[in-house]
Amino acid sequence: MDLVNFKVGNKYVAFDILDILLTERYNSDLTNIPSPDNSFLGVKDFMDIPTPVFDLGIIMNNCSTKETNEALFEKFRSFEHEHIDWLNALENSIKNDLPFNHAINPKQTEFMKWKDSFDVDNEDLQSILERFEEPFQNLFAVLTPALNHKKNVEIQPALDDINRVRATYATQINRLFDSAKEQVEQSYKPIIVFTTKDGRTPYIGLLVDKVEDSVTINNNEIKSLNELMNTGFELNEVTKKMLRGMVKIGNAHSLIINPTAIFRPEIAESA
Incomplete structure (x- = not known):
């Protein structure tokens, strides 16, 4: 069997x-x-045939990849001011002789805790996230000298240290957040897969994130629905209906989809 493998959210489908x-x-x-179907995106006039198009991400994951990316973008926006607030709090502590009650190492910040637990499958974004480590370490390295200056009533040297890291490491962190947001926005370039029942006319269109690869497999490589269920693999009724089986492609498992079973023909034809 010749398969085309696609990425849909955190899943692979073939x-x-x-x-x-x-x-x-x-x-x-x-x-x-x-x-009433929130996965229905609209109709495309394809080959002079009105063809309904559905978001496979919503069908498979109950959430579109677009929504997931928008939420991730907002997550970066919410984090990008944390280190600035940290520096401002340190500066305020020095200037006004106030206690400093914020994180004392980068791993205590909300962003770094989130980053260390975030499961990312975008290699470019992963590379950007890894580059946060060094500037965050360098930023927090100002803490001990600044507090020692404060203890010795050396206010100006402490403020000079803060201004130095604000102009260097804080700026570098800002740029990395900009790069992360840009990567989230630019990496999403979805495509419509127009499916067919007869090899000539379109049946429905399915929105996926991207094409992964094309492979040829033997039928004995496909795990059946019963095999999946026997191993405790949980599937909702919609997925059960459209699933032909599962196959391992490379290092990941891909769900083999029967697109003609996703929606009843009368629903697709009336859309």
């Missing part, structure tokens, strides 16, 4: 190549039609 008519970049140019 289609029999015979079920695929064509793929094209999604440009948000669909005709909107009211529908």
Whole structure:
């Protein structure tokens, strides 16, 4: 069996190549039609045939990748001021002889705790996140000297240290947050997979994140639905209906999808 493997959120899905008519970049140019189905994106006039398009991310993950990326973007926005607030608090402590009750090492910050637990599958974003370590360590290195200056009533040297790291390491951290947000925005370039039942006309379109690869497998490599259920693999009813099985491709497992079973023909044809 020849399969085309796609990424959808944190999952991999594969289609029999015979079920695929064509793929094209999604440009948000669909005709909107009211529908109670939140995975329904609209209709595309494809080969002069009105073809309903659905977000496979919502079907598979109950959340679109676009929404996930928007939430991640906002997460970075919420974190990007934390180190600035930390520096301002340190400066205020020095100037006004106040206790400093903030994090004393980077691992105590909300961002670094989140980063260390965040499971990222975007290599470019992973590389950016790894680059935060050094400037955060250098930023926090100012803490002990600054507090020692404060203890010795050496206010100006302490403020000079703070201004130095604000102009260097804090600025570097700001740029890394900008790069992380930009990567989140630019990495999402979804495509529509137009599926077919007869090899000639479109059936439905399915929005996926990106094409991964094409592979040829033997039928004995496919784990059946019963095998998955027997190992404790939990599937909702919608997924059970459209799942042909699961196969290992590279280092990941991919769900083999029967697109004609995702929606009843009368629903797709009336959309």
